[in-house]
Amino acid sequence: MSKDEVEQTIREYIPQIIHMSIATVKNNKPWVCEVHFSYDDDLNLYFVSSSKTRHATELVANPNVAGNIVTQHHKNQKVRCVDFEGKATMLDSSESEKAYQAYVARNGESKNLLDEIRKDGNTRFFKIDVQHFYLFDSYGDTRTKHTLEWHNGGEAK
Numbered sequence: 271m272s273k274d275e276v277e278q279t280i281r282e283y284i285p286q287i288i289h290m291s292i293a294t295v296k297n298n299k300p301w302v303c304e305v306h307f308s309y310d311d312d313l314n315l316y317f318v319s320s321s322k323t324r325h326a327t328e329l330v331a332n333p334n335v336a337g338n339i340v341t342q343h344h345k346n347q348k349v350r351c352v353d354f355e356g357k358a359t360m361l362d363s364s365e366s367e368k369a370y371q372a373y374v375a376r377n378g379e380s381k382n383l384l385d386e387i388r389k390d391g392n393t394r395f396f397k398i399d400v401q402h403f404y405l406f407d408s409y410g411d412t413r414t415k416h417t418l419e420w421h422n423g424g425e426a427k
Contacts, residue, residue, distance in 0.1 A: 292335050293337055301325060314398065
């Protein structure tokens, strides 16, 4: 699979999935959680969370993040999964507009989300600048894993 084909497969796959798992670490102790996500045309990933959650406080202290975007598979079913590595940033209110627009484009307008964000200031958008995507895929003749190096601005390296 060419890099363009890997990118195209990722772009076709992620709109089908509503949540992603992210992994953080503190004091050599890993943590994994699921979050609902959105993304932009450059494949930056966004999610909303309370700044007081374990994953949020760990990302502020150490922005390195890994995760995956995958649907549940059944035994003997073909498998596809998008894994990623990148850097996460908690966005301040002036930076949140692009994240909010990506969220609205994917999920529709959400008065509840806006109310949560305005209520106490703890609900924040986070952005993941992906550095590497990994596509695990068994839809071809064999199981394969493809690496797509990515950089800010949304272009494969």
